[in-house]
Amino acid sequence: MSKEESPQVTRRTTRHTSAAVSKTAVEMKASDTNPPTLNDLLYGEEEKPVSLDDVLSTFPGRKIQILELMRILGPLNCPVIPLFIYGDSSTGKTSIILQIFRHLNRPFVYASCLTCYNPRILFESVLNQLLLHRKNDANGYSSAKRCERPSDFVNFLREALVSVTTSLQGNSGKSGSKKSDRRANGNMFYLIFDNLELVREWDKSSTILPFLFNLYDILKMPEVGLIFISSTSPDTYYSSMGYVEPTPLYFPDYSEDDLRQIFMRYQENKKLYSSFLDVVLRPFVRITRRVDELSTAFSQLYKKYCEPLSDPGVVPNEEMKRRLFSNLQPHVASSMNDIFRVSSQPSTEVGATKEAKRKSGTKKSGGSEDIDQLDLHMSTSAKYLLLSAFLASRNPATLDASLFDSTGGSDNRKRKRKPSEKSLEQKEAAEQELLMKGPGTFPLERLLAIFQCITSVAEGSLEEEEEGNDWLGVQDGDDSLMSDVLLQLSSLCNANFIVKGASCPLEGSTRYRSTISEDMALKVARSLKFPLSKYIYRR
Amino acid sequence: MGRENPAEKALNLLRRRLCDPSFIFKPFSDSPDSNYSKLKFTISSSITEACNNSILLLGPRGSGKIAVLELVIRDLLLEFPEMISVIKLSGLLHSDDNCAFKEIARQLCGEHQLIFSKMASFDDNSQFMIAMLRECGLAHKTIIFMLDEFDLFAQITANYFDCKSHKARALNLDEVKVDLHTASRIGTEYGLQAECMYTSFERLLTLRTNKSLLLHSIFNSLQGKQRLLYSLLDAMQSVASQAVVIGDADQLLEKRVRSRFSHRKLLFLPPTKEDVQRLLEHILLLPTDSTLPQDYAVEFNAKFRNILADERFKEVIKTYMNTDSAVNYLLKFLFRAVSNMDLVTGFLSLENFKTALSNIQRQPKLECIKDSSILELYILVCMKRLEIKEQSSYNFNSIMKEYKSIHDSFRTSDYYAQNVCLRAFEHLLQRELISFTDSRGNNQSIEFRPVKLLVSSHELHQGLKSYRSCPNGTLDRISYPPVGFETNQKSLLRMYI
Incomplete structure (x- = not known):
């Protein structure tokens, strides 16, 4: 499993550590009480320069972009105009720029707008790195400077940059004095802002964004280069404030061939994996071209693919390929339809169900597919409550009486008339409305009423089926059902199965809405042996 | 590392030039009716005659307003040392009046070797500024205010007056809006002699009771010292990246400002074809009398002149300038083209420009x-x-x-x-x-x-x-x-x- 994922893993780790790379390096050393130096602003382990060929081979399919980037950054001590790198997620923007800086051995400051989630943190993080400031016990984990406003930031930044660049110039002046020391190359300094698209969601985005884009003109320091990384294109940044657009560089999504190269890396048995890719890559690429999603899907499938083989090192021939293919065929189709599931370990069944459950809880939409193997860890009353919430959301309130009256819900079907032209139209419109509006809302009283009805019905049906052999148990259960039903409701709300909406302006009471899909409701009903379909109103 | 090869050095030089606005706009400064000369004349005359003045620099984004102004100021500082101090504000950073006063105080302190207190309140800072202005007026010293991104200052004031006028309900609402909008724009951009201010802003001054904005203190300072030398320069306006909007915004301002201040407005027009040609030569031709090997520079220049004469090259430039003709926009393109230069041969080629065009004009x-x-x-x-x-x-x-x-x-x-x-x-x-x-x-x-x-x-x-x-x-x-x-x-x- 780790084999296929290894490219992904390395990417992840680089990205993860990248934000704090200079900082973590600093913090590691902090215990050694080494005074921080400018060299902490370099990236990567010491004494390990990376050649351009290494960078190119690490990122298959990115040759054009890497070379273009190198050209824009230019040779040593070249000033650079602001650069805007954009492309979909998982196209290698951040990792490539960091590796290139490692190769060039030039100092930079990296700030991601994902981790620095407001202007103040962003500014202070940049300044901390620039001023070689470490947060530690002694200074109470405070920043070097307190700065909230762009105007203060510019003043501090200019001060810090001037001191950094002058010391860089001093450095390059006496270069080669100590050969073992890894020094920054040149006297250019770079500021990298990652995940810029998130700034648009900030409170003060209307001032911060133009400020960042204009930072180069405001600073007027040719020895400072600015690099913005964003997952959305420059045209999504238009605001009422204009600015001179930074020069764009696009990272397109990987093509099928690129993807093949990426997945072939780090494979032990290249022949076998290549025949595997022949089978799966094409259909999957039709759905998504993201490396991260594909790699999770493939790692599972490859294991399935290898299952019949005794020796994983075998070189497949035509006949074997065919056999393996027919073996894999059924899995591909099913895997394609839930390609995006968070991979759960099949060996640990408990973990899997937990995973699935949590997922369906937090992400309402993703839930339906996982229910098959989902063992619902819910009390009976919670299940009933869920069902009644579902019914209350789907069925029109006016029908409650006819559905739940003593004679049962089945007889009102007889009153069906032949649909006329007009009613068909109405039906269509209503259907449209249902699609648009989603599940309806309902007050608490209605929920409780339905709950009471269906529990009593279930009780009845149980009696019929089981000849009342545990009549007592059901009765007891029913009592306890009613006692803590409100508690159950609030826990269902917390699990996001039921959403508490705004209060109704007329009645003033809180209204609820059920978010579970019909599939899931049916499954819950099945686990209770409750005839849910009888009660769903179909238009 | 060994000696750089001449190509790398040339590339470095070209890139340095492209990132240096004062170099770019240098050639425009010699002709007598250039913006540079006009601006320099206006400012230097107001310095020598010790009168208040104000100028509005108008033009699309990236047309070099700031660059020219900085050139002028740099030259004036040489011409009149000790007589000028420059305060630079940007609407992006200091549109909040509190910030603005703090920044003014900070820069004044820096200019005059005073100690700047971070803790000073808004009131302290504005008092300090007025006091400083008075002192400078007495010492025949000129303070030049540069208000970058001027419209952002104006916007806030205008908004303020909009809601003020709603509150006041004194006059016909529309009239108030337009009038106050104009007035506040003008008011912030121009620190004028109080006499002329009073006549132009009569109506405004009736509302003056509790204005706590930038405008307010400028008025205050004007009231106090009529002989104060006091100029606020450079107004920029925001321009979205579409040509239509530029013209529109331009006209909007022009109409409002023209009646009174037409003689103190400098328009920065996009460069003409000849200008572009001159600019290209100015930027991309290598000097033959520098540290670069002379035969290399000569050959480089000859090759580049060939490209310049090429019809296809003109076509490329024309397509590019169709979208936006501001100088900075051209620079961006040239930068991309220059960085495409092949370091082995060491010369620019037409291909460089073509690839730059396709790289820079994207359809996201x-x-x-x-x-x-x-x-x-x-x-x-x-x-x-x-x-x-x-x-x-x-x-x-x-x-x-x-x-x-x-x-x-x-x-x-x-x-x-x-x-x-x-x-x-x-x-x-x-x-x-x-x-x-x-x-x-x-x-x-x-x-x-x-x-x-x-x-x-x-x-x-x-x-x-x-x-x-x-x-x-x-x-x-x-x-x-x-x-x-x-x-x-x-x-x-x-x-x-």
């Missing part, structure tokens, strides 16, 4: 469409079909219905489960090819929130066409054209007829 939406997977394209097409059906609003569920109907009628092989489609749908949202129509609605799950397309039908059409004829292996991926696209294209064409 089209790229996004090309990057989408087939399933994502299906969803886009479904949305388009819904739009053609004139369905006013639709959400994921209705898209799924359409998707199913496409599948039913055309029997495509690409039919995936709903949650897979939902994921593709989320990808589209991330790519910003589609978006929710309402900004909030957190209560609803994604399936039910109404969405809209962010690509025009033309772009989609183009994208689909180029997707199918995409050379690198995509053609056989869609070995048979999905019929859904076919019909969509037809219906699109129908729409266009």
